[in-house]
Amino acid sequence: MKALSVRYWVQSFPNGEPAKIKGKPISQLGFAHFSGGRSRGGNVGFPQLVAVASDKGTSSPTSSMPDNETEIGKKQKLHEEEEENKGFVLDPQTDDSGSVVGFNLTSSSHPLTGDASEVATEAPAEVNSEKVEETDGDIEGADGAPTKVTHSIVFVTSEAAPYSKTGGLGDVCGSLPIALAARGHRVMVVSPRYLHSPEDDTFAAALDADCRIKIACFGGEQEVAFFHEYRDLVDWVFVDHPSYHRPGNPYGDINGAFGDNQFRFALLCYAACEAPLVLPLGGFNYGQKCLFMVNDWHAGLVPVLLAGKYRPYGVYKDARCILVIHNLAHQGVEPAATYGNLGLSPDWYGALGWVFPEWARTHALDTGEAINVLKGAIVTSDRILTVSKGYAWEITTVEGGYGLNELLSSRRIVLNGITNGIDVNEWNPSSDKHLEAHYSADDLSGKVQNKIALQKELGLPVRPECPLIGFIGRLDYQKGVDLIRWGIPELLNDDVQFVMLGSGAKMYEDWMREAEAAHKDKFRGWVGFNVPISHRITAGCDILLMPSRFEPCGLNQLYAMRYGTIPVVHGTGGLRDTVQTFDPYANDGQGDGTGWTFSPLAVDSMLWALRTAISTYRDHKESWEGMMKRGMEKDYSWENAAVQYEQVFEWAFIDPPYC
Numbered sequence: 127m128k129a130l131s132v133r134y135w136v137q138s139f140p141n142g143e144p145a146k147i148k149g150k151p152i153s154q155l156g157f158a159h160f161s162g163g164r165s166r167g168g169n170v171g172f173p174q175l176v177a178v179a180s181d182k183g184t185s186s187p188t189s190s191m192p193d194n195e196t197e198i199g200k201k202q203k204l205h206e207e208e209e210e211n212k213g214f215v216l217d218p219q220t221d222d223s224g225s226v227v228g229f230n231l232t233s234s235s236h237p238l239t240g241d242a243s244e245v246a247t248e249a250p251a252e253v254n255s256e257k258v259e260e261t262d263g264d265i266e267g268a269d270g271a272p273t274k275v276t277h278s279i280v281f282v283t284s285e286a287a288p289y290s291k292t293g294g295l296g297d298v299c300g301s302l303p304i305a306l307a308a309r310g311h312r313v314m315v316v317s318p319r320y321l322h323s324p325e326d327d328t329f330a331a332a333l334d335a336d337c338r339i340k341i342a343c344f345g346g347e348q349e350v351a352f353f354h355e356y357r358d359l360v361d362w363v364f365v366d367h368p369s370y371h372r373p374g375n376p377y378g379d380i381n382g383a384f385g386d387n388q389f390r391f392a393l394l395c396y397a398a399c400e401a402p403l404v405l406p407l408g409g410f411n412y413g414q415k416c417l418f419m420v421n422d423w424h425a426g427l428v429p430v431l432l433a434g435k436y437r438p439y440g441v442y443k444d445a446r447c448i449l450v451i452h453n454l455a456h457q458g459v460e461p462a463a464t465y466g467n468l469g470l471s472p473d474w475y476g477a478l479g480w481v482f483p484e485w486a487r488t489h490a491l492d493t494g495e496a497i498n499v500l501k502g503a504i505v506t507s508d509r510i511l512t513v514s515k516g517y518a519w520e521i522t523t524v525e526g527g528y529g530l531n532e533l534l535s536s537r538r539i540v541l542n543g544i545t546n547g548i549d550v551n552e553w554n555p556s557s558d559k560h561l562e563a564h565y566s567a568d569d570l571s572g573k574v575q576n577k578i579a580l581q582k583e584l585g586l587p588v589r590p591e592c593p594l595i596g597f598i599g600r601l602d603y604q605k606g607v608d609l610i611r612w613g614i615p616e617l618l619n620d621d622v623q624f625v626m627l628g629s630g631a632k633m634y635e636d637w638m639r640e641a642e643a644a645h646k647d648k649f650r651g652w653v654g655f656n657v658p659i660s661h662r663i664t665a666g667c668d669i670l671l672m673p674s675r676f677e678p679c680g681l682n683q684l685y686a687m688r689y690g691t692i693p694v695v696h697g698t699g700g701l702r703d704t705v706q707t708f709d710p711y712a713n714d715g716q717g718d719g720t721g722w723t724f725s726p727l728a729v730d731s732m733l734w735a736l737r738t739a740i741s742t743y744r745d746h747k748e749s750w751e752g753m754m755k756r757g758m759e760k761d762y763s764w765e766n767a768a769v770q771y772e773q774v775f776e777w778a779f780i781d782p783p784y785c
């Protein structure tokens with residue numbers, strides 16, 4: 127049994143007496159200001175019990191266990207008496223004046239699973255700052271290093287696979303939380319409950335948590351509900367609101383981006399701030415000493431709300447917030463006039479306020495004033511992470527900073543990069559359910575079967591000896607699709623086949639259809655988002671091309687290497703960090719490297735790298751196989767990244783929180 131030591135602020139005692147903090151009734155302490163984030167009606171409202179991490183009495187899970195049966199029995203009896211309150215309230219705590227300000231709490235099991243071993247704990251031990259050495263951005267990824275301190279972690283994200291995914295953000299937020307939970311942390315992921323049609327059963331396993339809150343913003347009061355599923359040791363929490371129920375994808379439909387995205391994601395952030403306080407997941411809530419991991423601009427309002435709406439009233443004083451930037455190009459910029467909708471006091475305008483440079487303004491009278499949610503998150507987060515070390519540096523440069531480079535440079539001391547891992551179970555060539563044949567580094571024979579199956583599926587001539595090149599990704603500026611477009615005619619003069627899977631800009635979708643019509647025997651363009659076919663392309667191709675203009679990390683090159691498919695990538699961000707250019711002379715002529723990086727970003731250098739790869743494939747089979755195996759044998763699991771994340775958590779709790 128693990129025990130949890132938590133202090134509860136109590137709104138009222140069972141006998142109706144008002145609770146007091148520092149001798150004052152709570153009602154006099156300014157909590158009314160929370161109407162912006164919490165309603166008072168029905169089962170909504172200010173919760174009967176709102177947990178805050180105890181600053182006293184926190185101890186390691188084992189040391190806080192009752193040490194004899196009598197004590198356990200006593201506590202169980204008390205527990206039963208308090209059952210009506212749904213909180214396991216024990217041992218009143220008093221302040222200097224003698225007023226009861228809270229209670230210790232002990233829980234013996236996880237009611238959702240009935241399994242005591244799955245109860246995660248509040249961070250039990252103080253971080254020993256003397257042991258922590260902050261380096262110049264390098265984070266040690268000690269393989270298999272045990273977890274030193276466990277935390278209550280709240281991921282806030284607009285996507286989490288398999289529930290929602292338009293790209294890599296969904297992949298990361300679908301698997302990193304599981305890796306952290308497996309290491310002993312208590313992990314919640316908060317994301318919207320998107321329903322794209324009345325028949326959509328994506329969230330069928332997530333049950334109504336019977337908790338409604340009202341959020342005051344955008345000139346009204348919005349009621350949101352929470353749905354919950356406990357899976358893989360993670361609390362998956364889905365925020366439900368009518369604005370998440372519409373056709374398309376999380377951000378838009380065939381007509382483009384939704385016009386109310388600022389509203390939809392502000393709701394997500396408000397709800398995510400409330401979730402640790404109001405949701406008794408597994409019987410008790412996450413409490414205030416949690417660690418928010420906010421991903422990209424959609425979740426970027428969270429640290430601003432923590433600083434502007436909670437901490438001034440003593441709530442979340444011990445929480446920390448880490449911003450994870452997966453893509454700096456999207457910042458959630460809207461006209462300055464929309465600031466009033468966010469429900470923040472005017473004092474906080476400075477955090478979000480943003481002025482476009484003159485050249486980016488639309489007319490002479492345009493003052494360029496806007497609000498920028500990601501900027502607000504960069505200002506107010508305790509630490510900032512990106513998804514590779516290379517990208518952590520790039521975003522501090524004029525070229526990669528998208529206007530935020532100076533701000534990010536000023537926060538360099540709290541900025542780190544950690545390369546993403548991948549879900550090695552979903553992406554495993556020896557067990558992938560989407561493949562025609564399974565294979566591994568020890569037995570590569572199945573790979574060609576997948577190539578043949580893919581050629582058949584796509585209606586290409588079945589030619590196992592012909593180099594097959596693939597591209598998978600969003601069709602947009604970031605991914606360098608324009609380079610492929612300009613390079614394809616020349617490339618297809620060679621004896622190669624090329625397959626593209628992607629959706630996005632209509633211009634490129636149309637071009638893919640045209641290219642297919644023009645090069646029937648050599649080119650296939652699959653317009654759409656299709657996970658099974660993405661697995662089959664990754665397995666069936668010999669080469670995966672990624673000419674990304676910038677790439678914070680990139681996952682497809684990692685999937686490709688795991689599947690023995692050689693990546694040819696632009697040397698940028700995470701691509702440069704993860705793909706090592708083939709060197710035939712290294713290792714006493716045995717060769718080294720896992721693919722090719724090319725630079726500068728130009729059609730010629732991309733074609734040069736592709737031609738080098740193609741000739742190696744044709745004429746140096748042994749070198750090719752060596753490269754395949756080296757890529758397949760690399761460790762891409764989340765475990766290594768999770769250890770590095772823990773180091774950053776530790777650093778986050780050393781410094782005081784932003785306020």
Ligand SMILES: Nc1ncnc2c1ncn2[C@@H]1O[C@H](COP(=O)(O)OP(=O)(O)O[C@H]2O[C@H](CO)[C@@H](O)[C@H](O)[C@H]2O)[C@@H](O)[C@H]1O
Nearest residue numbers: 293294295452513599628654655656660677678679680681
């Ligand atoms: N048409 C399609 N059909 C099926 N699957 C498709 C698809 N198009 C893309 N995908 C899948 O979506 C994911 C894309 O991930 P990436 O990391 O390559 O890019 P993305 O730019 O979305 O992510 C951002 O966040 C991630 C995560 O941090 C960073 O790695 C990245 O650099 C950053 O731009 C992959 O799983 C890929 O297979």
